[in-house]
Amino acid sequence: NTMVEGEEHKGFVFNEVKMQVLTEAQKFQYPNDVSHCIDFAKHFTEHYDEFAKQLERVGLEGKRSGEKFIPEECLLSNIEYRKKLLAGLIDSDGYVNKKNHIDITTKSKRFAKDIENLVFSLGGHSNIRETKKKSQTMKEKRTYYDVNVSFENPKQIPLKVKFKKERLGNRMKHNPRHIAIECIKLKKKRVFGFEIDSSSKWYITDNWMVTHNSSFSIQVARRYLEKYFGTPHDSFDMEKYMAYTNADITEKIYSLPKYSPLIGDEAVRFAWSRDWNKAENKELAKLSTQIRTKKLIFFMNIPKLPWIDSAYREQLLDIWVWIHSSFAEGKKTGYAMIFEPDRNQAETDSWHLDTLKKHMRKKERIGRFTEIQRLFRIVKYNPCFVDAFPFPKMPEDLYESYLKVRDKRAFETAKEQIS
Template identity: 25%
Template sequence: MSEDFESFFLENEEEGEGQDISQSEKEALLESLKVKSNQIFIPFDGLVKEVVHHVKQNYDFIISVNGNKGDGKSTLAYQFAKKADKHFNLARNFIYNGSDYSEFEGKIKNLPQYTPVVVDEAIESLYSQEWNTTLQRNLSKLFTTSRKQNKIVLLCMPFFTDLNAGFRNKLVDLWVQVLGRGVAVVFRRDENIFNADKWNFEFMQKLLSKRGKAGSRSRFLTTNILQNINYLRWNYPNFVGVTTFEQLSEEEEKNYLNFVNDTGKFEFDLYDGSVKTKELKQSLGRAVAWLYKSGADVKKLSEKLNLSVYSVRGLLKREGVDLRRKGKLEVWERAENYMKGGLE
């Protein structure tokens, strides 16, 4: 049910990449928001200072940063961490491949208080359809018991609903939805103790159904952005406001890409329409689908093929594979034995 609410923000992930918002468009949007929407604009520096102030009251703070590929999730998290930590650097503040629990534990427990930790590609470790893995159980326990560490954790992944519902409702404090490069909408968790749905997905689903938005895959930005933001402001209880963030400098972009190449998995460009890439996607997609149907799960495919979880899921979806089933890992032993036999 909540997927329709999220489609209010996101287009189908197979239809396109991140969308640029020009500086003039951004300025016009912000001016409209300030004039017509009674100051719902949140300065990015102010947002960072507010979160840092909160953790200094002996709390931790978890932010879910969501949006389409290329929209600027990692950029927003990078800028947030840089402003929140005067000792910021990628090796200190970033986790790219979130499948190593010891790295999580080390940063949460060993970095100084109030340090921001960015989990880029958080779907690697916190994907809702793999909620019962040992890694997720350990992470949930770590985040639940780490308040005294007073860390700020930013989780970057395409969809907010990719997080397990229990994790979202109990541990996530802010949901930041990136609309395009440089602009994001901010929501906070509902603290009403009588409300089990802390993000009011069912409530908004009913409203959007009446408004004719339910099931629509049209992108939030391609419709009237000011009208939609005002609609959320007056109807969605979790709405906080709109903020903007700067792009990375050329040097920062280069350093980030080097960091990803050194520590992360390859992310397949699902949107490259060239003939060679299309043929490669088809061949790789068929192979990945065969392995998945033979029993391998998404995480194991990601690990063995050195592809991001996002890329594996995209390839499987293109092959029409149902991702709701759980796989068995012993397929790799069968595949490896087959390969050895074929080479002998």
């Protein structure tokens, strides 16, 4: 409620609004008569109208700065609406520096998370940093949340405030995390659910992020322990058998019992060819020879075999399992294609990847709708191919346990490396 000329009115007030934003807001017409008032303090007051009724409908009426949020229907609207929504947030509350960095500061933790989800849904990347600072009206420090926003092409955000729009510049920055999702409202119809559908074993989680699937290696390790160690299949210890860093790998090589499985999840961190010159990775490669001494079964989860450094690929790998998920036949099915290396000493390409590439190019691209039998006919040209078989979906409780371990170890480690 606000006081205008001694009378109480139900309405809302915008503080420190840029003129470009006001001009844009006045383009929208509502059924009721709308009056505007811009005073010298740059306060913008609008009597209770259709827009205010909409705020009331979605539960935003009366919310203070520390309580505000983005309604779910807005977060799940079409992609153009979400772009405009984000632009409005940046125009009004955001800061754009000269290096294309975008930040939005808020007192509401829920609002910060909503902005983060909004950015992810548009193919951008975002993170939240909690900070203590003084407000413009209070002397004591309070908790605020700084939301960082980045896009491969920041120009796609339709900003209205001129200097913010100009600061975004034309610089493009490629990042595999930048993937956009479009939500389209449909009528009721019969639908089919599926878990994962990608030859790279990636899928979209509930926070819009691309995630690597380790389902196959976990299930194999679990069954192996059940058969040869007598470990009940429902008591698989993720923390014990999974590793995410060089330090993890080193510690588990020494501590795990003989013949144990060791899962190097997100193996790209320590086995990626681009990082091979790092001293710690070279030392780990030497240490990995002890895996054979202890007879450990080492799983390396990585999107593509060529990404693994040749030292691992040509000397230490005994089996390559290519995971392909398909629903070409109307249902989602996961397949494991097994390859073993050519140990001919004269062969420099132990996995005959060049042969595989040659036949892939001759036939067709491999996609999610490729018939599995057609794919089998192609991979059989590779002399290293052994067999292929379908495998089941990971049990829900096991998958939840995996997510907890992955989030705890993988992302904390990434943050440490960045800082």
